[in-house]
Amino acid sequence: MMRTFDTVGVVGLGTMGAGIAEVFARSGLRVIGVETDENALARGRGHLENSTGRAVARGRMTAEQQREILDRIVFTTSREDLADADLVVEAIPEIMEFKRGLFADLDRICKPSAVLATNTSSLSVTAIAATTSRPGQVIGMHFFNPAPVMRLVEVIETVVTEEGLAAEIAELARRLGKTPVVAGDRAGFVVNRLLLGYLNHACHLLQSGLAGRDDIDTAMKQGVGLPMGPFTLLDLIGLDTSYKVCEVLFGESRDRRHAPAPILRELVTAGLLGRKTGRGFYSYTGEGTAPAPEALSKPAISLVGIVGGGPAAASFVSGLDTAGFKVVIAEAPDLGPVAGADLVIALSDTPVIELAVRLPRPERLVGLHLVGESVAEVVSTVLTSDEAVTAVCDLVTVLGRTPVRCADRAELVVNALLYPYLNDAVRMLECGYASAADIDAAMRLGCGYPAGPFEMLDGIGLEKVRDGLRALYAEYRDPAFAPAPLLDQLVTAGVPSVRSVG
DSSP states (O other): OOOOOOEEEEEOOSHHHHHHHHHHHHTTOEEEEEOSSHHHHHHHHHHHHHHHHHHHHTTSSOHHHHHHHHHTEEEESOGGGGTTOSEEEEOOOSOHHHHHHHHHHHHHHSOTTOEEEEOOSSSOHHHHHTTSSOGGGEEEEEEOSSTTTOOEEEEEEOTTSOTTHHHHHHHHHHHTTOEEEEEESOTTTTHHHHHHHHHHHHHHHHHHTSSOHHHHHHIIIIIHOOSSOHHHHHHHHOHHHHHHHHHHHHHHHOOGGGSOOHHHHHHHHTTOOBGGGTBSSSBOSOOSOOOOOOOOOOOOOSOEEEEOOHHHHHHHHHHHHHHTOOEEEEOSSOOGGGTTOSEEEEOSSSOHHHHHTTSSSGGGEEEEEEETTTEEEEEEOSSOOHHHHHHHHHHHHHTTOEEEEEESOTTTTHHHHHHHHHHHHHHHHHTTSSOHHHHHHHHHHHHOOSSOHHHHHHHHOHHHHHHHHHHHHHHHOOGGGSOOHHHHHHHHHTOOOGGGTO
16 A cells, blocks of 8 residues: 555655655645754744745745745654654665764654654765664655755665655655656666766866866857856855765765865865855855956958868858958868968867977968857867967857857867767666666756757767777876777667667
8 A cells, every 4th residue: 555645744844854844734634743842943934934935925825825834844853753653754865874874863763654854965865764673664865956846856775775765755756846867776777877076087187277267168168058067067066065965975885986186075075066066166255346358359360260060160160251361171081271361270180289280380270179059178288379269269259159168178168078978878777777768867967968869979979989989098098088888889789769769
């Protein structure tokens, strides 16, 4: 018989826990909210009043509905009040010792039929369950912040979870208006395992000098369409939280992509944790004003040389012609036609430095990779002059694109970040951890991405991603960049979509 979960306890009424309590109360359930003391309880009540108050102000609920929601929540500092709860969800700090102590206490207090759920985002649900006499009734129920808004709930089952319990919790999530994704008990689950690998990789690329903070953020936001760049997102999550999750991931996977980047350790040690402390990768103190944007002016270039062919080069040449620039093109290995140009731009897959050394004035050559409709990666070598880079940045700006400066490395910025993330998703599917549909849903709903990783893979093309990963592996010699065997096999077999097998 399916459980009804009429009364739900929520332990911990910080921003996350208060949001979870609100979600249950909005769905008509009786909620018991528990905090450690009266001050914390008052803060938790304030979170709920403010959240529902904003919904009223925006016309998303009436004042009467707000009162009904708040009336369904009982606030208490006594865990003993959870004795009759059908389900208890904990949302206390992400410290294993604290969670294990709480669950041992809940096991004593709660009725035998009660289900105990943890909102942990990365810790082992199995280890938490082991502190109780009912490990089969302990499950992960991971909400995303802000809980009333975010639609995803990760439901995490362990090897000892009672048969059918994950399905019951998933059905409860649907009752709450959420989309559940059921997965096994692996560090980081679906979203954080994929997300933190990508964010941590961005930190490593920043430290390597591939590109600057702003350029990397711009590349991923405007070039890929992500809601925000990796460093803006890290500041929002909290650098300390991100660092801890990476440590948990690395402790299980021993994958270098999960080993916290040194810059994260340095910032955390300095107490620069992101938005919550006013400074992380960015400053949030509000001091000073942003400089006014400079007026666009046409670069003083008499002749632009273009190296490369194909649709991207043709489109760029067309834009130059329309803007009134004189253009000369070298589509073949012979670079003679562009040797006398004031500025040479390579739109080619060949490493830029290999083309530069073949010109009499290598400092004039700049690489260019067009990303989507609005971004251009501007690639400099050790020989490229600052004047040439500035000229190309001005030129692409005049043509309506945002320049992203980067070094001459394999797959530049966007693909160097995107392809390993896609590869991680294929490995997750390959090991049977979650389905392609669930992984796509998790990243769309949990991170607000415009598409899931397998949807992105289909759009880019499996072979292109596989070949890009091979180029990354050849350059960086990192095993994490080697294409997943499943990806290799699908390309070899001519299968066009990973989703067709998962």
